[in-house]
Amino acid sequence: MGRRKSTLKDFENRFIIGDCEEVMKTMPEKSIDLVLTSPPYADQRDYGRTESSIDPNDYVKWFIPKAKQIYKLLKDDGSFVLNINDKVVDGFQHLYVFELVVALCNQVGFHLVRDYIWYNPATPPNVYSRGGYGRTKKSHEYCFWFAKSDKWTFDMDPIRKPYSKDMQKYLEGKGKGDRNQNTRPSTHNFNCEKVWTNNGGADPGSVIEIANTSSNDMFIKLCKEKHIAHPARFPEKLAEFFILSGSMEGEIVLDPFSGSGTTAAVASKNNRRWIGIDANSEYCELASARLEQEEEERQAADKEGEIANDQSDK
Ligand SMILES: C[S@@+](CC[C@H](N)C(=O)[O-])C[C@H]1O[C@@H](n2cnc3c(N)ncnc32)[C@H](O)[C@@H]1O
Structure with missing residues (x-):
């Protein structure tokens, strides 16, 4: 008798221990809506695995087979968001991140929707901050949003920012600028009608x-209890x-490099189903305990909340 074909239920809401490429090969095609992940960056610690860190020159070669599995697992309207960072090698910023983006599009078939910058204003001063290396510290990482096809899920509403005070006044018909004349709050003319509609928040x-x-939260306590050094x-x-x-x-x-389970925790909190894969069994144990x-x-x-409601009804 042949082996039963796996279904998504076999993986759902679980952390799977293993090499993500191998695990993804066993998962059903076109079953995933969103892949959000942060793989180990080049030359970084190996997170307790026996495999040594990945040389920046080999990074694209290392990642592409995994990306092909990601592509295969995504539904046609699915997206892949990759959080990654580069590093300085022999005095210059290595190009592997940019080479990877090109390869993901040209070799795997992804379409780049938007490159995002995650700016971390709390980046501490480091060797670059002395000025001797001819550059500042790097205070951002990249997040690349790829689509599998020309249609993908996108909802701006949950991520809108509050409008600026000026914009709020303007939308209320007060302040500077005239909506009928299509001018900005600054009174400059803006040649596009729909931009100034009140959408409940700004792009x-x-x-x-x-x-x-990273504050001393529940997760840090868990790491201490379990004597596990936590991943980045x-x-x-x-x-x-x-x-x-x-x-x-x-x-x-799906997060194929799930580490402490952040993607899964946020997905679960927001009523999404999730799958985490990590090669490090201790991280999977930690992530399960976290969830x-x-x-x-x-x-x-x-x-x-229910008790408080009942009491206020009495
Ligand atoms: C940057 S960490 C991910 C951290 C995660 N985003 C979080 O918030 O905790 C990268 C993870 O990839 C895992 N990893 C490295 N190589 C792997 C592979 N081939 N397959 C699956 N996981 C791998 C490491 O064990 C590590 O937990």
């Missing part, structure tokens, strides 16, 4: 400002930006 643009300050997490706010705009409730989000604990906290908060 957040392509620079995402999030300070990456990305902030929940960054995952939220892409999950809320790039997937709808009930849809399924369980967060779910317990949510249930306790819901119960408290």
